[in-house]
Amino acid sequence: MVTRRSFLIGVGGAALSAPAHLREGLAADSFSLDPHLPIGLRNIAQLEALPGKVPLIKLTYRPPNYETPLHYFNELFTPNDAFFVRYHLSDIPEVDPKSWRLAVGGDAATKPFELTLDALKRDFMPVEIPAVCQCSGSRRGLFEPHVAGVEWGYGAMGNARWKGIRLKDILDRAGLTKEAIEIAFDGADGPALDKTPDFVKSIPVWKALDPDTLIAYEMNGQPLPHFNGAPARIIVPGWTATYWMKHLTRITARSTPEDNFWMKAAYRIPVGKFPLVQRFLTQETAANTPITEMVVNSLITTPAESEKVRMGQTLTAKGIAWDGGYGITSVEISTDEGQTWSRATLGPDVGRYSFRQWTFPLKTTRKGALTLLARATNAVGQTQNSTLIQNPGGYHHNLMHRVSVIVG
């Protein structure tokens, strides 16, 4: 039985129906919650720190799901201690890097082997890639009508420099057979009940052999934090984070499609609804297909929602844009509800899988509300949606972000 205790501020109760940004104020260390998120979520979301993390927006305790407050995205790279946390299953062991072993094998590998972390770092060439790690369901909470799941706002994502080795180099040593069609990953975390399907994910063999697909042991120059997959995790740049297996323990080369719940039923999108290039054909059915690459998206990080601005003041609006790895070619801003658009200035290109920063000078000529919309476009012509593409899982939300300031 869960014991009862007095309420924490922010958990349940009538006083707590006020939006979080009113409860918390608008200081830099606070957070705001979009009013379109479910009321139930807005009543329970609060800033709380996991061990090794700064306070993040707590959605659920167990398994832990914590999102990054929006203001952290004013930086190109998301600090490790502010990087979002997402787990499906609640048994999450702290892995000792000294006793950690990676097992590589499967029916489509001719030379199975095991590796220590030292051997992994010593025997293979290190590479570093900046890449966005974004949960497939980031912004799920903004779907209308709402769909069941973790009701994420904008912060189930982050950008980091991931250092590790190429998955391809590991697979070359394992000697893939011609029959290899998928590479599956398992991590050390597991379910509370034996009957709950373990979280195992696979990717197509061609994606596993992509030189940008890594086994990473560092992010932003530091060892991976526990809650982001220590001591090593999979990095699939351009693809959503469901494939980025944390606490990696096993790599399995398969001649048959992986057929567990997390592949066959979860993380699927309707066929043909999204303008995506990379497909996962060995898992595709007539009705649906595994989610793969991220859709093009952007975020306004400055000014903050409802910020007060002095009349006549010139602001520099700031933000980020990203996509599935084709590269951002433009970000446009509208201040008239999408009737006219002006190009923002893009920041340096540090890699096609990274956030791309942008800035836009904003003049305040009229008192009252001033509403900004941002719209990114990528190198293959994909752009953001003005109406939501509905799908049962609540994935790929990329409606244009909207921020209103008060000019007074």
Add this chain to the structure above:
Amino acid sequence: MWKFVLPVVVLVTATGARADETAIKLKDGPGRDVVMNNCAACHSLDYIQMNSPFLDQKLWEAEVTKMIKVFGAPVDDSDAKAIVDYLSRSYGRP
């Protein structure tokens, strides 16, 4: 076997469980104890609050069925019915 292990044991032993989740208080109502005794074995109860109030009875039933059929939660039929009733009454679409 899980039937006989109280959730409090899970809270203490499961890595990643934190004391703070004991502050979660679900709304009063018939069936609340059944929900707490069954659901908290695998996940904190804020999952319920977070997914409210937009699921109707049919959708809450689908969630409970998924927990049993897909995730293997050992919930008997009468408890499952009490859980669906409580969730749709206390956390369902108005």
